Amino acid sequence: MALLEVKNLQKHYILDPGSIFGRERQMLHVTKNVSLTLEAGKTLAVVGESGSGKSTLGRMVSMLETPDSGDILISGQEVSRLSSKAQRPLRQKIGLVFQDPYSALNPRMPILDSLIEPMKVNGIGDKQSQRARALEVLEWVGMREDVLTRYPHEFSGGQRQRIAIARALMLKPELIIADEPLSALDVSVQSQILNLFKDLQQEHGIAFFFISHDMAVVYHLAHDIVVMKSGELVEQATKEAFFAQPKHPYSQELLNAVPDIGNARRRNQVQRKSA
Structure with a gap:
């Protein structure tokens, strides 16, 4: 059984509701029958x-937005039509990591409070077990105990993203949805x-729903790829299969826009023609 299944998911936003005087309603279709x-x-x-x-697809999978139609199944259970109360235990299976490490943490909270907040909100554990879990996940992301009493402004962007990842791990998720988590960071930090994501997956079996426009990053992290x-x-x-021979013209454009990948693909095409 797949951990996540998305079936015929559709979502639109109304840009202009129209009028009784004949102005047509205008809609933006954000997802159209997406399945994965x-x-x-x-x-x-x-x-x-x-x-x-x-x-938007990532927000629907994480239950932050509701699709207009279609199904989202987590471990075989449809979640998109459940009440917010019924979704709560299922949300614990999902951790979220966002693009901007500077807005991911409350600037007025010491790191310990930010880390244990998901456990407190969900009524999980006492102070001792919450702190123990915070120390555990900090170790996973390569940070030490002295982090707990400090505040977000005391850390670099890369350190903040590590802390944000630690927070996403607090409830022992099976799936992490990461929306452009590297794009705001320096290349060396990226x-x-x-590598941290790859280590977490290898050591703890976590699945990643990784949203990105960076094909070089995708090449190093993904097992499977969908193009929207x-x-x-x-x-x-x-x-x-995708990097060897993308089928859709738009996929080919995405790869050709990356110098190293595009040059390698062009060399392979020449070799195939001359063979």
Whole structure:
């Protein structure tokens, strides 16, 4: 059974409700019949340009937004039509990591309070067990106990993102939804966080729903890839198949825009033609 299944998911926003005087209602279709699966312990990369619908898809999977139609199943259970109260225990299976490490943490809270907040909100554990869990996940992300009494402004962007990842791990999630988690970081720091994601998956079996426009990052992290354009899923493939021979013209554009990948693809095409 897949950890996550999305079936025919649709979402639109009303841009103009129209009028009784004949002005037509205008709608923006953000996702159009999107279907995908993610296996436990694997990484699915959702790629596409800004405005393609990938972040809205992530918000629906994380139960922060409700689809207009379609199904979202987590471990076989449909979640999108449940009440907020019924969704709460299922949300504990999902951790969230966002793009901006500077807004991910409350600037007025010491790090300990930020880390244990998800446990307190869900009524999990006492102060001692909450602190113990905070220390455990900090160790997972390569940070020490002295972090707990400090405040977000005392850390670099990369350190803040590590702390934000630690917070996402507090409830022992099976799935982490990461929306452009590297794009606000320096290149050297990006590689460190990328390796951290891979270590967390290898050591703890966590699945990642990884939203990105950076094909080089996707190449190093993903097992499977889906490509979105204008709200539609235009290609779905394993990483190996996608980077070897993307089928959709838009997928080819995405890869050719990355110098190293594009040059390698062009060399392979020449070799195949001359063989």
